[in-house]
Amino acid sequence: MLADYRDTIYHCLKCGACRHAYEVYEPICPSGMKYGFDSHYAIGRISLARAVLNQEVPIDAELMRRIYTCTSCGACDEQCHEAVGVDPLQVIEELKWEAVESGMIPPEVRDYLKHMNVHGNPYLLPQEERGAWASVAGVPQFDGQEYLFYVGDVGSYDERGQKIAAAVAAKLMGCGLELGVLGAREMSDGNEVNRVGERGLFEYLAKANIEQFDELGVTKIITLSPHAYHAFRNDYPQWGGRYEVMHYTQALAQALEQGKLTAGEARDQRVAFHDPCFLGRHNAEYDAPRLVLEAVEGLELVEMERNRNNALCCGGGGGNFFTDLLGAGPLSPSRVRVREAVEAGAQVIATACPKCFNMLDEAIKAENLEDSLTVRDIAQIA
Amino acid sequence: MPEAVPQTHELYEEIRAVVGAEHVTVEEFARRAYTRAPFYAVGGGGRGKIPGIVVRPGTTEEVAAVVKLANRTKTPIVPKGGGGSVSTFPPLYVGDQSNILVDTHRLNRILDIDTTYMTVTAQSGVILSQLAEEVSKHGFHTYTVDVPIHMDTVGGVLSGFLGGGEPSDMATSGTMNNYLLGLKVVLPTGDIVQTGGGPGTNIHQPRFLHREAGSSDMTGMFVGDGGSFGIKTEATFSIHPYPKVFMLGITDMGSRENMWDAFRELAATDPYPYTRLLGFHQQDGPWYFVHVIRAHTPEEGELKKNILEKICHKHGGQPATVGREILQIANMFSARRLGQQALPMGSTMTYFGEALIPMPQSLEYLDDINALLDETVGDLDIYKRIDFVVPYLRATTITGILLYFGKGTTRDEASQRLHEKALGGMERLFTEKYGGWTETHQGTSLAHSASVWAPSYKNFMRTIKKALDPNDIMMPGLWRI
Incomplete structure (x- = not known):
């Protein structure tokens, strides 16, 4: 229940550290970056959660349409741990749960859940x-x-x-x-x-x-x-x-370490690895994918400015891959991300998540970057 | 019952035509998200007025067009930077429910970094950490506020008291205002003006080198105005080569008398052997100094350190071995992030009475605010209270109490009590004794600062405000004039 997170909600200082990646000073919240208004950042969502908690506003589908643009990427948590020590994502996901319980969810989420219930996919x-x-x-x-x-x-x-x-x-x-x-x-x-x-x-x-x-x-x-x-x-x-x-x-x-993986060759390819949020930030695995890529002969691993714990989400998490509540456009995180890969000098953006792959692949087309950038899964490179 | 909030605004269609539909909203939840002030200020954390419309302009011209529209309907405008006003974000009390909140975050481009003329020009919505980072890539430094560098914007800090909060080298640097060379401002009429001695004011100057354009320092007029003289959209600062040697130290000064004797002698030493000095103590604990020394060479650093240590030692100071807790407190003042993570979840912090005080009155002021604290909120669950005194340039200090409430006091309770009792007491202290200064951004203390203006000065300010803002739309009521 949201009330269980009262302390967390009230611990938020409204400092706005959740907006930017600490070390690289770049926007880090996918929905905030796209929409810009405070209500699309953790800082505003915590305010809205507080308003719900204090019964100043009801939970309704319009409020939740805003909340559901959160991709659960955990970037706000990552920043807030440094600054204040709050997990804003817990509060945001608790709001989502309360919305489901009360039936006040946007139609896109309702349809997704219906398909999962009826078809299992x-x-x-x-x-x-x-x-x-x-x-x-x-x-x-x-x-x-x-x-x-x-x-x-x-x-x-x-x-x-x-x-x-x-x-x-x-x-x-x-x-x-x-x-x-x-x-x-x-x-x-x-x-x-x-x-x-x-x-x-x-x-x-x-x-x-x-x-x-x-x-x-x-x-x-x-x-x-x-x-x-x-x-x-x-x-x-x-x-x-x-x-x-x-x-x-x-x-x-692990196979590489045991000598069981013979990594392939890449012809002078510069590859940037896009950290999937649920591998990186949520589970702190940043090295394994890079170890595999670095073993590929002729492959030069480059880093995008936002990487590892400060990686920018592709926009596909938190159900958005299916509901698309975050929406398209030049400021959609996947498009920003592929532009960042190009800026890093990458010819290939590698990832290790089929959702990220799809998001980035579509973004490359939308940005007309097919001639200069391709997305590959690590297994398709190594 | 949930409060009924209007979902329309008479200027919506016209503002949308100016900035585009994606950058303006009358949607209730978007507007509500702007109503909470940061807590870390006395009276902060409360809920303010819900703006009638939120607009995110991307250019100076868009800002000007919005301001012109507001003039037609005499609708109040509240410009917003990072939203970190230490003494309460103005929407809490400025204007009414038709307010146009101008969120400046889209004005986020660094327009020019010139290493020959040593200047940087940035839009006003640029976050200070971004400004510092970009300038540092060119091997230079900007003097910006240290905390909270990740939320404050260029326009926000310049609009605040002194044109900035506490930079990391505040003992010697002063605030950002000292490095400001020129501003582009949208006046309350919607006209655009460029200040400073550079392009836009002086036809022969290709770059900004100084504030004066052969006239009064009109740049300074907009510094610390709380946004009531106009909306800043661009600022040019000088940038500086930065000494590479950084030395940090902590000294146990023992008693308050020892600390103060050393403090005064250090402040009277020229040139300063340090760039930052912080004196603090926790309840009955000893007074500590945290100092920062910057130098171009290790030898210079050692020399400064020797001078500093000699003075401290003369007054009883000893190099300190301190635990994690003291380091966390020290970090509260020097880290680039707020230190709430040091607190148990559910508790909160505030700066109680943090103010710019003439050095001879600093300790007396500290006693006064401690008494005020005891009298007004002393019965609440207080987890920790830390007195601090920080030199600001030569004969001034920033003095106050860092106050941590424990979980036994909810934030609403603390906020309400601070607002109802402590804020009034503090205002009395300033208006009756210390002259109306508090270290702040553009929040409530600008209002009580104005309350100590002499009649002639108040009249002067009223005249300027009226001339610039005939319809009184820009932050109306901020100064209560």
Whole structure:
């Protein structure tokens, strides 16, 4: 309940540190950067939460339309820890939960949740098609292998996501890892459902996944998506789901260290790595992807100005990948991000998240940068 | 019952035509988000008036067009920078519900850094940390406020008291105002004026080198005006090569008498051996000095350190070995971020009575505000209180109490009590004894500063205000004149 966060709300000094990245002095809040008004930054959202708490304003769909432009990227938390010691994101996500509880959510969020409830995925596609890509790619079904390769909604249904999933699986298997996928048996990990505040559905999905994992004897999971990695690692243990969870870049970095990964070659490519928020800020994994990239011969790793804990979100988190409440335009974070990659001298923007991949790929087209910049997943480079 | 808030504004369509639909809003939630003041000030943290419309202009010309529209309907305008006014953000009490809040954050471009003439020109919505960073990339330094450098804007600090808060080298540098060379201002009539001795004022000057354009220092007129003489849209500052040696030290001075004797001698030493000096103590603890020394070479640094240590030692000072808590307190004054993270969640901090005080009266003032604190909020849950005294140039100090409330006092309770009791007492102290100065931005203390103006000066200010702002639309009532 929002009331449980009263102390946090009142601890906010209104200093505005949540607007900018401390070390690089650049805008860091995706929605604030795009819309500009205080209500799109944590500073304003905390004020609005306080107004809700004090019953000065009701929770309604219009208020929440503003709140839902938050991508749960955690950049405000990162800045506020340094400045004041508050976690604004907790308050924002609590508001989302209260909105779901009271039914006061924007239609885009309602539709997303409806699709997740009815179809089990946001693409409205049949469950049987979930593992179709794996059959084509020759990735085996999970049958007691050492690792479950968990793919998630985007990797299973989205065309670009499927290609990434296939590349990752091939790379992992090439390292000698024994893995299998759940295919048509796979269910959504629920991380985005949780992020938009539908905690009941998230709990249902988590428990269903845990039950299935346990029935199948899953003990080690490699995830394609940082979002699933986050949910399995941080949320599932509360319901007894305790597994050895790795993001695939961590598995590749481990394989590299063990001499099992022979990284490929790149012809004099300058590559900038875009840190996915749920791998970096939320789980503090910044090195594994860079280790893998640095092992590629001929690849020059360059850094964008906003990197690691100060990386700019692509705009796809917090359910926005499906609801698009943050919207398009020159100031959309993904477009700002690809321009930043170009400024850093990159020819390739590498990432390790199928959502980020899609967002950045679309942004490159919108910016007419196809001739100078491409987006690749790490598995498609290494 | 939730308060009914109008969802329209008579100038909406016209302002939208000026700045574009995405940069103006009458939407209730957007406007509400601007109504909270920062807490870290006496009387702060409360909820103010909800502006009638919020506009984010991107150019000086857009600002001017909005101001002209406001003149037609005589609608009050509140310019907003970082929103960090230490003594309460003006929308809390200025104007009415039709207010046009001009959020200057889109005026965020650094227009020119000239290393030959050693100047930087920036739009007024530029955040000070961004300004400092960009200038430092060219090997130069700007004297900006230190805390909170990440929220204050160029226009905001220049509009505040002294044209800036506390820069990191405030003992020797003074505030940003001292480095200001010229301003571009949208006057309350909507006319645009450039001040300073440079392009726009002097046809032969290609760059700003000094404030005077062969006339009075009109740049200074807009410094510390709280935005009531116009909206600053651009500012030019001098930039400086920065000494590379940085030395920080803490000295245990023991008693208040020891500290003060050393303090006065240090302040009377020319040139200063330090760029920043902070004296503080916590409740019954010893007084400490935190000093910053900057120098071009290690030898120069050591020489300054020796002078400083000799004076401190003469008055009983000893190099201090201090724990984390004292370091955190010291960081509150020198770190570039606010130090609320040192507090238990739910508690809060404020600067109680922080004011610019003539040095001979500093300790007396400290006693007065401690008594006021005891009398007004002393029964609340106070987690920590720290007296501090900081030299500002030669014969002035910034003196006050850093006050931390514990969890037993809610922020609303603290805010209400401070506002109802302490603020009045403080105003009495200033108006009856210390002359109406508080170290602040453009908040309420500008109002009580005006309350001690002599009749002739008040009349002078009223005349200027009336001449510049015939419709009284720019921050009306800020000075209560």
